[in-house]
Structure formats: C-alpha cells, structure tokens
Amino acid sequence: MSENIVQRLRDQIENDIFSGRLPTGHRLDETKLANQFGVSRTPVREALMQLGAIGLIEIRPRRGAIVVEPAPHRVYEMFEVMAELEAMAGRHAARRHTSADCGTLLAAHEKCGRSLQAGDADAYYYDNDAFHAAIYEASHNDFLKEQCIALHRRLRPYRRLQLRARNRMDNSFAEHDRIVKAILNGNGDEAAAALRMHIAIQGERFSDLVAQIAAERGGLSG
Template structure:
C-alpha cells in the first residue's frame, strides 16, 4: 500500500512538472492509458495521481470526458495573482520579524544562486531557483499554516509564473526585486518587505498584457 502511495505521489509530481514546463498545455486531454505507457506503470497509480492533481486544482476531472489540464481565464488568473501577492506579503512581513541569522544566510544564498541563471538568460533554470528562494521566505514566516497555503497557490500558478520569466528582461527585474526583498527582510523592515513582495508578484498593466500574450502562444502551440 505504501509503495503504491509513493508511486502515485511520484507520478503526480512528474505530471505536474510536465504541466509547469508547458509540455502539457491548458485544456489538453490527459489519457490514462497513454500516461501509463509513458511512465511504464499500470493505470491505477496514474488514476490516483490524477485525483491528487484534481484536488490541487491543477487538472479537472470531467464526467464521461476524463481529465484535462485546468484552463484559467484572464479574470480568474489576475484574481489568483492578487491573492498570491497578499500571501507573499504576509509571509514576508512575518519573515522580517522572525527569521534567524542562519535563515538570513540561507535566504541570501538562495538569492545569489539565481544569479548565474539570470546572467545566462536561462528562464527554466531560474524558475527552479526562484521557487527555492520564495520557499525560504515561506519557511521564514514561522507560520506553517500560512506557508502551506502560499505553497499550494504557488504550485497552482507554476505554469503561468514560468511563462512570466520568458518575457524580455524579466529575469533581471525579478533578480533585482529579490535583492530588494532580501535587504528589507534582513533589515527587519516589515512594511518595505510587504511592498516589495506584493509588487513582485502582482500582474498589472503591461505585465498582465505580456502574460495574456504568452497564454495565447501556449494554446497555439498545443
């Protein structure tokens, strides 16, 4: 039973990764048989993995139509980013109050690790390092419930955050925004930390237009 559970969780992570990296696109049908063949397993753990993904909102299970990668319209997307921005700001405020000196060192190291990906203009490498950076802030809030909620929404938005990083000059801007957040957290400046992180996450104006354009490209490629 434990092995089956572990296998399903591993498959869930693998399928989620395919979605996050754009290899499975919004609205795409997920065929259990094809996935089972792709991963060399039976349909049972695939079905369990899909149920887990559905519970996270990453895919949708439709009666008599099977599973599809969840599609998020522009209106809902901006609402989700609004909530994510507030989660991020709350985590940052608490991190500015509660992070230890060791955690400050870890946060700075996570930030500097992003530099090579920025300099190499490698959005996929930056994507994973960026996740590690933000997770340092969630952990540094020392509020496990808030961190859990932030991570869940962060995961839900992974495909769209990955697209954001492909917009021209976004890697440099993101890295600079991270630097400002690190400085504010280490200085213990709660208000500045909230302001920086909220603006870092929010998609407004041109950033929203860029993301919508990227979504159209993603659907065209599907």
C-alpha cells in the same frame, strides 16, 4: 523511482500538462492512461483525483476528467492571492527572522545575483525559487509556507514564461534587493509592500501577455 505508482503517475501527468503535451481541454481517459503507463486503472484514478484536488484537472462525475487551463482572469486572480500571501510571509519574516534565516536569505539572494551576471535565465529561475522559499521559511509560519509553496508551484508555468521577457531578470533582482533590505531591517510593512509589488508585476505581465496573444489571434482569425 518513486515509491508508489500513484505518485509517479501524478508527477508524470502533471509534467505532461505543464509541458503542453496534454493540452487544455484534453480528455484524460482512465483506460488509455492505464494502458499507456502499463498499469491498471486504479492508480490512474487515484492520481487523477490528486490532480483534481490541486485544480490542475477537472473531474466531472461520470463524465471523466479534462485538463483545465485556468482562464486568464483566474490566473490573474491566483497571482493576486500569491502576492498577498508572499507579502504576509515577508511581513512576518521581517519580524521573526533568526540569524540563520538571514544567512539563507542572503545566500539565496547572492546566488540569484551570480546567475543574473552570468545571464543564465534557467539558473535564475531555480535560484529565485530558493530565494522565495527562504522568505517562507523565515516567516516561521509553516502553514503559510506550505500554502505559498503550493501556489508557487501552481503558477510555475506562468512565471517561467516571464523571465524571457526583456530586462525582467534585472528588475526582478532589483526588487529582491529591496525585499532583502526590508526584511533584514525588520521593516515588515516595507517587506510586504515590496513583495506584493514583486508578485503583482508578474500578474500584470501575464495579463499583458494574454492581451497580446489575444490581439494577435484576433488579427489572424477574425
């Protein structure tokens, strides 16, 4: 499939982490992974190194790699930064967008609307990605775009949890609407504010979720 083994390994391990097959704290033994995938340790090491660079796993010298679930407060921090980056993208998009950008953005927005009406959370999830990608693109700052995509990807598993929440899809779409209007009107500050809130809400929802789980666990175990 992939051109080289390293990328295939990286994607596979990444998926295994996101899907929970490789739980937090799990030790990633190079030899075992190599055997498991039927390759040698060399590409495994390189794949692990790449995952370490993203921050998905922690590589401790001479002590192997472990899966790190970022502490909840860290995920919250990441949402904070994401909110600011998205706000920046929105501000620039409002000022710099071309007519082609408008078309892409509107099309993505309408696609979200159709998925919402169909009640298809999975479809909405992907359409939402495209919607945000359109904003990054319209910001006409490629470096910003890359940073946004990387962080968006990193936060993927946490966002995915949220669309299941009651009314989240409706609210999300309403927020998108405000964002689109601001960008098309060239109102950078409004676009930034709308996007910042749109993302910040997710961070807060995540925090709520963590608190809820902690409470449940507390109730069960002590």
